[in-house]
Amino acid sequence: MSDKSQQPHQSQQPYPEPRSSGGQSPVLQLQELTRVHGSGATEVHALRGINLSLFPGELVAVMGPSGSGKSTLLTIAGGLDTPTSGRVIVENTDITSATPKQLAAMRRRSIGYVFQDYNLIPALTAAENIALPRELDGTSARKARVEALAALTEMGLEALADRFPDEMSGGQQQRVAICRALVGDRRLVLADEPTGALDSETGESVLALLRSRCDAGAAGILVTHEPRFAAWADRVVFLRDGAVVDQTLRSDAESLLSGQAAEL
Numbered sequence: 079m080s081d082k083s084q085q086p087h088q089s090q091q092p093y094p095e096p097r098s099s100g101g102q103s104p105v106l107q108l109q110e111l112t113r114v115h116g117s118g119a120t121e122v123h124a125l126r127g128i129n130l131s132l133f134p135g136e137l138v139a140v141m142g143p144s145g146s147g148k149s150t151l152l153t154i155a156g157g158l159d160t161p162t163s164g165r166v167i168v169e170n171t172d173i174t175s176a177t178p179k180q181l182a183a184m185r186r187r188s189i190g191y192v193f194q195d196y197n198l199i200p201a202l203t204a205a206e207n208i209a210l211p212r213e214l215d216g217t218s219a220r221k222a223r224v225e226a227l228a229a230l231t232e233m234g235l236e237a238l239a240d241r242f243p244d245e246m247s248g249g250q251q252q253r254v255a256i257c258r259a260l261v262g263d264r265r266l267v268l269a270d271e272p273t274g275a276l277d278s279e280t281g282e283s284v285l286a287l288l289r290s291r292c293d294a295g296a297a298g299i300l301v302t303h304e305p306r307f308a309a310w311a312d313r314v315v316f317l318r319d320g321a322v323v324d325q326t327l328r329s330d331a332e333s334l335l336s337g338q339a340a341e342l
């Protein structure tokens with residue numbers, strides 16, 4: 079458990095504002111976001127007017143029943159899908175009005191995405207996997223490797239640098255995937271059930287890593303079904319039918335989670 083968990087927030091507001099930003103601008107702003115899949119009789123309103131801001135240092139857990147829109151929210155926040163209406167602002171840039179080229183650059187530079195099944199490239203070592211997005215972004219191979227090794231060292235994973243994915247455990251692969259998502263200047267990390275394929279102890283170590291990166295200034299969204307993983311977050315946002323139905327600070331989360339967890 080992180081140090082912060084011993085210092086719970088005291089606010090009792092049911093719909094709290096994000097924690098003090100210290101005058102910093104949000105890393106991510108979702109404004110009146112909607113997403114409709116299909117049309118006519120098969121129309122699905124996956125998101126219905128989502129508003130959410132994340133400031134540097136914040137980790138927000140998103141919970142909700144299957145089909146409530148969690149993955150849709152994350153893919154749109156990461157620029158992997160486009161909203162039907164609304165805006166997505168990442169570090170003061172509206173990615174919904176960016177050109178495909180600008181968007182690709184934003185994804186390489188500002189946004190890190192962690193998938194449930196790690197998605198490391200099997201033919202590349204841990205260091206090469208982490209270096210790849212930087213090289214694609216024009217960083218020299220040599221500098222990208224130095225950055226990758228620094229990211230691994232920062233996470234205490236330097237011994238894995240030259241291992242291929244099939245030579246690592248699931249938890250090690252997922253931690254390497256988090257390094258890849260955060261290398262360079264990317265300060266927004268979006269993780270869709272990153273612990274889904276892991277046992278609970280390994281899941282905790284992945285969450286500890288995500289938490290430490292947020293404590294160091296990144297902002298993160300964690301989609302999870304597990305209340306014990308959501309407990310690492312500063313806020314928990316509950317989605318139902320594409321809308322935010324409840325939002326709580328961690329100090330209030332326990333009672334809310336015990337009420338909602340049974341339905342998730």
Ligand SMILES: Nc1ncnc2c1ncn2[C@@H]1O[C@H](COP(=O)(O)OP(=O)(O)OP(=O)(O)O)[C@@H](O)[C@H]1O
Binds near residue numbers: 149
């Ligand atoms: N490409 C698509 N085409 C049509 N409908 C879709 C598409 N993607 C998602 N949906 C629908 O949008 C809604 C939200 O889906 P989403 O994947 O965001 O849910 P989720 O909360 O991530 O669920 P889970 O917990 O099962 O991963 C669901 O009703 C789903 O069927």
Ligand SMILES: [Mg+2]
Binds near residue numbers: 148149150
């Ligand atoms: Mg999902």
